[in-house]
Amino acid sequence: MEWSVFILFLGACCAAAATGSMFAPGEWYRQLVKPGWTPPDWLFPIAWTLLYLASAYAATRVAVLDGAAHAMGFWALQIALNTLWTPVFFGLERIRAGAVILVFLWIAVIGSMVTFLQLDMLAGALMIPYVIWVSYAGALNLAILRLNAGSTERSV
Amino acid sequence: MEWSVFILFLGACCAAAATGSMFAPGEWYRQLVKPGWTPPDWLFPIAWTLLYLASAYAATRVAVLDGAAHAMGFWALQIALNTLWTPVFFGLERIRAGAVILVFLWIAVIGSMVTFLQLDMLAGALMIPYVIWVSYAGALNLAILRLNAGSTERSV
Numbered sequence: 410m411e412w413s414v415f416i417l418f419l420g421a422c423c424a425a426a427a428t429g430s431m432f433a434p435g436e437w438y439r440q441l442v443k444p445g446w447t448p449p450d451w452l453f454p455i456a457w458t459l460l461y462l463a464s465a466y467a468a469t470r471v472a473v474l475d476g477a478a479h480a481m482g483f484w485a486l487q488i489a490l491n492t493l494w495t496p497v498f499f500g501l502e503r504i505r506a507g508a509v510i511l512v513f514l515w516i517a518v519i520g521s522m523v524t525f526l527q528l529d530m531l532a533g534a535l536m537i538p539y540v541i542w543v544s545y546a547g548a549l550n551l552a553i554l555r556l557n558a559g560s561t562e563r564s565v
Numbered sequence: 566m567e568w569s570v571f572i573l574f575l576g577a578c579c580a581a582a583a584t585g586s587m588f589a590p591g592e593w594y595r596q597l598v599k600p601g602w603t604p605p606d607w608l609f610p611i612a613w614t615l616l617y618l619a620s621a622y623a624a625t626r627v628a629v630l631d632g633a634a635h636a637m638g639f640w641a642l643q644i645a646l647n648t649l650w651t652p653v654f655f656g657l658e659r660i661r662a663g664a665v666i667l668v669f670l671w672i673a674v675i676g677s678m679v680t681f682l683q684l685d686m687l688a689g690a691l692m693i694p695y696v697i698w699v700s701y702a703g704a705l706n707l708a709i710l711r712l713n714a715g716s717t718e719r720s721v
Contacts, residue, residue, distance in 0.1 A: 417638025420673075424645035424666075431653060431662070468641070472634035481628050481637040482573025489580035489644045496652030497587060506587070510580075517576075 415469040421488045422461035428495035429454060437502050442556040447549060460539045464521075467532040471525050480524035487517035504554045511547040518543050571625040577644045578617035584651035585610060593658050598712040603705060616695045620677075623688040627681050636680035643673035660710045667703040674699050 434450060448456075468484045471477050490513050498507035518539050526533025590606060604612075624640045627633050646669050654663035674695050682689025 411634060414634045414638045417635065417642050417676075420669075421638075421641045421645040424642070424649045424669075427649060428652070431657060431659075468638075469634075472637050475631060477633075477637075478567060478570045478625075478628035479573065481633075481641070482570045482577075482624075485624070485637070485641045485644055486573050486577045486580070488641055489577040489648045492645045492648040493580045493583060496584070496656055500652055500656045501587060503587075513576075513580075520573075 410466075411469055411473055414472055415465060418465040418468040418472075418484075419461070422465050425488055425492040425495075426457060426461060428492055429457065432495045432499040434499055438499065441553055444549065444552045444556065448545075456542055460542055463535040464539055467521075467525055467529075467535040470529050470532040474528050477524075477528060480521065480528060483517055483520035483524055487514060487521055490514040490517055498550070504550065504557065508547070508550045508554050511543065511550050515540075515543050515547050566622075567625055567629055570628055571621060574621040574624040574628075574640075575617070578621050581644055581648040581651075582613060582617060584648055585613065588651045588655040590655055594655065597709055600705070600708040600712065604701075612698055616698055619691040620695055623677075623681055623685075623691040626685050626688040630684050633680075633684060636677065636684060639673055639676035639680055643670060643677055646670040646673055654706070660706065660713065664703070664706045664710050667699065667706050671696075671699050671703050 464484070464487075468481075471480045471484075490510055494507060494510045494514060497503050497510060518536065522533055522536035522540050525536055620640070620643075624637075627636045627640075646666055650663060650666045650670060653659050653666060674692065678689055678692035678696050681692055
């Protein structure tokens, strides 16, 4: 493995991960009406750590291959959207804007998985848990939007 | 030019740019003591629009070339750090953490420029204004940190 390439992609994941500690779920999130299938708070950092490691390793495998332009574009797009979601949802407390970002993130992660699969089977497979998790997170964000319609959305 | 690749990199820039409108400079920023060489507020969106377009185009030129793994890693790293800075500085009003992020961003943008220059002269040249702007923004963030030491930093 090209360790120096891995460090760069992992660094991008660390920037995204930093939002999780700086914009942590607070009183506002606890008071939201949430569906019964909402995961416990402790699961999020564990899931994200594994997903970031897998996606950074997958990107490293793909980056050294020919014809990886679209794959690299999708990966850059997903890490920027990933970094954006947390400050918008937990910082601004904007549930609707968070849902919009998650839809774009979902498309970007699926795009990464598909383009990775075309270049390297293992790299593509490593993106599948990420697709599942973002599908789940997107459904959760939409459910929270529906269950709290009008009551909690800030006007910012 | 590979337009579909350009759209992906430009989309990542749009995620970063969205922070500028969602975490806009407010009363807190206006009241900070700032150095005389602080640019006027209207210059920031113009500068960033040009820098995002140039860096997305540069990434598109490089992404289709062989041996672009480090270049793609640096570009992904800089767009994640770029997306992170605005919510931390304007959202959390954490000047010191903003300065730390800008130092990492500065390294990532220089890394992008150097690796781009090795693959494509024009792509590398297109990153030079970005390096200059982040150097300037970093100096500004550090000056604001020094001029407002202890008086404005939130304890979050």
